[in-house]
Amino acid sequence: MKSTAHFLLPVLACAARIAEAATAHVYTYDPHASAARGQSGRDLSPVAARLVLAQRAGVEDYHQSDLLRQEAIEAINDYGKQTPLFAKEEDRRNNAFILLEGVTDSIPFFKDNSARHSFGISPAPNSAATRGLFVDLVKQENPASASSDYEIVQHISDADRLSSSGNVFYLAKSVEDMLAMWEKFEQTGTFAITAITTPADAESSRNEGKFQWGTYEMPNKKSMLQKRQRLAPEAPLSMSNDFATSDSSEDSPLPKFQANNTTPLRGILPACFTSESACESATRNCTGHGKCGLKYHDADSLGPGGQTGLDCWSCQCTKPKSEAGKKSTVWGGPACQKKDVSVEFWLIALFTVAIIGLVSFAVGTIWEMGSQELPSVIGAGVSGPTARK
Template structure:
């Protein structure tokens, strides 16, 4: 009986330890509201807790896939930051997000009792919580931070005193005492809407696979370009059967010269490779050559890599067989003749001819407008008869 009682007590201790280790905590503070000291704090699952963190960090647009759930709406209404209606302007308080890993014990209980607290159960893995913290930083300031690695993002935040470009703060605390001191410092200034995410300590007896089971859910990650600079999504091209597929981009250049049929359709201004440029333009219709115009490091290649090259035709002038006539070529495939010289010759000749005719008509008009002499027949009268 004694052994049975000891076993039951040990099992209860292990159950309590596992339950405590699988619970994270979210602490909030807002200058315009009083903290709620509820001994039985509310418990959220990871997805509503993530939406609450995103809303308090001001990046809920990246998490809109789950924002219509009832438990998410209730959590944001109860613990979210109050924004003004019918305006995109934020209130006067700035936002701060603090992350502390592996906190437990009496210090955590006293810290929780001083502010509004929400439990997250089952708690995601420690590395998942840190990954969410870094993603929230990238979402708050995507232009310089979206292209950086996780370590580079944390290093950048430390260099800027944990403040991003919009004035919000993201602080990775070294310990629970460090997080508590920063939380109290910001709360005393009464200028910050503060959120602290406290993840439980890593249970070394828990397998890694079990930790991987509970995550924060899925959400959008900002691209290298910001929303304003991002190009609109295009519909995927469908294969057409009106043209024969290109078998090889390495066809000899001489084969393009034998094809004199006109190019159909509107050609793009840029091609992704030299071979694609030569194939689509028939080596610039033998009136130039394909060359790399520029390199765009911010564009995404089809294979997922970053950076695209712009290849286009560089046209050249050609001379007739006798060397007397020079033809200038232009267009995306150097297929169009430059007729600007002929145009200006015709235009100048037309202007000169019109000016000459106008001058002649003006002279005739000025001559016709002169007054006639008073006596037209003076000195020209005939002989008179003598009487």
């Protein structure tokens, strides 16, 4: 029995070591954080961790598809960036992100307090997916940039090219390099710091292709949003010589954003959308009763990622054409999903008011006639007989 116990202890220790090595770690620092935060040390899923990183970078608008998850809401409340209500605009955008790859253990220097917190990411995505997410956060923060992934990696790897304000991304080369950069940002007192350490590929290779960061949106050159999913590199597919032929030569019609879906739209729709595609997707192409158009452009607003200027796209309901004098339905609402019943309303309202006025006039007239005194002649003619003497 003792020999079995002596044999199991090293095996369990080795298994715990492997599990720890396959976990990525995130360390956060908020200069304006309060003491009432979540407990550090717990592990989050890659999707919940991605939403925390996006919120701390200020680009959560590109990750809205998963923001309603209960796990994501709790994670953002516990580890998201805290900013005072009346903070300056430059303080809201001072975010520093540090990525260190190939770390097998948690950083021993880190001690939790009211401003510092940490959490794990288990199972940890592979290095290719993690670096890809880091680069995508850079693109989402600056959607106007046309730099390639390689150019972005070269830029964030050079410490001399880092900015002194705004969102700063840095790819650390070692633990000492990460600690030095952390101390530099923390001494300023204005940066919210987020450091990410990922295990080596040798430790997390078994997770490749299974546990990724999930699906999110990316800005393109036309300032519209398109879905993009960070997946692990796959082996190239070989082309087959067999080609399938289609029985129908007609082209399939393009989707109309589910405009023929007759189910009612749930919830309260916003009055403005950031892009035409977002408007068409949320309103089902204005439920087939209109089209999305640019309502106005607010140059003073702050758009996703910090760029100035914000477009307001909304549904513009089309007026139907009546055929042969037939009545046509007029549509309105944020998605052109509501019928315009103003004509019927005014007809019923005016008819009701007219009926009430007519009845009131009739009752008043009868009441006035009944309140008048009878003439004295009528009283004399109906007097009773008198006794004769």
